[in-house]
Amino acid sequence: MLDVAMVKFIGDNPxxxxxxxxxxxxxxxxxxxxxxxxxxxxxILFALLDKLFNIFGKQGDGASGKITDFSLMTxxxxxxxxxxxxxxxxxxxxxxxxxxxxxxxxxxxIITSPHVMADGYTNSSETILKGRDDVRAAIKANAIxxxxxxxxxxxxDDSLYExxxxxxxxxxxxxxVLVEMPFMAKPPIMGDITYKLQIAGYNVILAHPExxxxxxxxxxxxxYSLKDKNIFFQINIAALAGTYGKDAKxxxxxxxxxxxxxxxxxxxxxxxxxxxLNDSLRxxxxxxxxxxxxxxxxxxx
Numbered sequence: 534m535l536d537v538a539m540v541k542f543i544g545d546n547p548x549x550x551x552x553x554x555x556x557x558x559x560x561x562x563x564x565x566x567x568x569x570x571x572x573x574x575x576x577i578l579f580a581l582l583d584k585l586f587n588i589f590g591k592q593g594d595g596a597s598g599k600i601t602d603f604s605l606m607t608x609x610x611x612x613x614x615x616x617x618x619x620x621x622x623x624x625x626x627x628x629x630x631x632x633x634x635x636x637x638x639x640x641x642x643i644i645t646s647p648h649v650m651a652d653g654y655t656n657s658s659e660t661i662l663k664g665r666d667d668v669r670a671a672i673k674a675n676a677i678x679x680x681x682x683x684x685x686x687x688x689x690d691d692s693l694y695e696x697x698x699x700x701x702x703x704x705x706x707x708x709x710v711l712v713e714m715p716f717m718a719k720p721p722i723m724g725d726i727t728y729k730l731q732i733a734g735y736n737v738i739l740a741h742p743e744x745x746x747x748x749x750x751x752x753x754x755x756x757y758s759l760k761d762k763n764i765f766f767q768i769n770i771a772a773l774a775g776t777y778g779k780d781a782k783x784x785x786x787x788x789x790x791x792x793x794x795x796x797x798x799x800x801x802x803x804x805x806x807x808x809x810l811n812d813s814l815r816x817x818x819x820x821x822x823x824x825x826x827x828x829x830x831x832x833x834x
Contacts, residue, residue, distance in 0.1 A: 596817045603770075603810075604639030605823040607831040610705050611740060611767060611798025612645045615664035615683065618656055619648040621802045625671050632668075633677055634807055635799070642680035642834050644705050646740075650688035658703050661685055680834075686740055687712045689720045689727075697729050704735060706833050711767065713740040719747050727764060738765040738796060743772050743784040753787065760793060765829075767796035771809035773816040786818045794822055795829050 562568070562578065603609075612635075613621020614628050622628040635643060645668075647661050648654040665683035672681055684705040687693055689712055696702055704710050710730055714720055727737045739759065742748065748755040760766070771777065772785040788794050799810060813819050822828060 596815050596820050600814055600820045600823060602637075602639035602814075603823070604641075605831070606797055606828070607640065608642040608644065608833045609635065609640050609799050609801070610644045610646065610684070610709075610738075610796055610830065610833065611686065611711065611769070612643060612801040613647060614643065614645040614801065615647050615661065615668055618660060618664055619654045621647070625667070627803070628668055629671050629675050629677070631801055631803070631807070632672060632679060632681070633675070635801070636677055636679045638810065640679065642682070644682045644684050644833065646684050646686040646705075646711050648688065649685045651690045651692035653688075656685065658685075658701055661703060684709075684711060689714050689723050691722070693726055694729070697726075697733055700733065702735070705738070708735050709738050709765070710735045711738045711740055714745060716744060716746070719745070724762075727762065731763065736763075736765060738767050740767050740798065741769045741772070741800065742766050743768050743781045743788065744777050746780065749780055749784065753791075756784075756788070756793065765795040766793055767798045768794050769800045770797055770813045770819065771800065771806065773819050774809050774812035776809045776812075789818045789822045789825075792825070792827070794825070795827075797822060797828065797830055 568578065612631075613619050614631055616622045616625050616628045622631060632643065645665070647656050647664070649656050649661075661683050665681065669681050672679065683703065685703045687696070687702070687710065693712075702710055712727070712730075714723060720726075730737050742756065742759070756766075766788060768785045768788060769777070772781045775782045785794075799806065801807070801810075
């Protein structure tokens with residue numbers, strides 16, 4: 534029987550990819566072993582069970598089983614772990630729990646990337662850096678041995694022109710800028726924005742290119758054109774688990790097969806995304822890209 538703590542935990546962290554069973558098992562074990570009925574204990578118990586199920590589960594689409602974590606990736610460049618400033622972590626407790634899970638999954642450094650967009654999350658550089666410092670303090674207080682920094686995920690919209698002109702940007706490392714586009718329609722200013730970023734001395738990373746439906750075509754010409762313009766590609770790991778549908782999965786896998794992927798990202802927002810990361814460990818394409826010698830994540834440590 535589910536206790537109040539577990540019900541609250543499920544409400545805050547809706548299940549993904551069929552892991553309702555794990556939530557039910559958590560509730561059952563909590564009752565059987567008379568564990569403290571608090572959400573934090575429910576989170577810890579779920580994480581332990583999820584890890585066990587991932588280790589002993591089947592391998593999926595041809596993975597060798599040698600990849601059990603993301604230690605070969607080392608650095609994550611795309612996540613939403615500063616609490617309360619976008620659609621990612623809601624509280625500092627959420628942030629610390631998610632960061633601790635990334636540490637358990639083999640990451641040594643996180644460069645989180647809150648949304649910055651004209652219509653929605655109008656985060657300033659100051660807001661993001663203050664949030665970064667608060668999370669760093671919480672990481673230290675919780676004795677988690679992981680590096681934490683912040684950049685941003687900039688939506689390609691008109692507000693980006695002023696930021697480029699004023700150099701009011703938070704890059705990854707010294708000069709990588711992570712950008713995203715709307716999912717419904719390609720912004721007409723995309724080419725101009727990326728060109729201005731490059732002229733200003735930045736390398737442009739396009740976040741999750743596998744998710745933009747308007748680029749889907751058999752010839753892959755839109756993607757080839759972007760690579761010809763020296764745009765770096767960061768695919769979401771979860772795409773390899775089919776999280777965003779079969780077209781995104783096919784596109785991500787083809788990009789890996791054609792050596793078009795420069796960075797991987799978790800795009801971690803909440804608990805359900807941890808499910809997707811664990812599911813992706815069964816992907817032969819994840820194994821392939823993690824062993825790709827030109828994957829750039831590890832150069833950022």
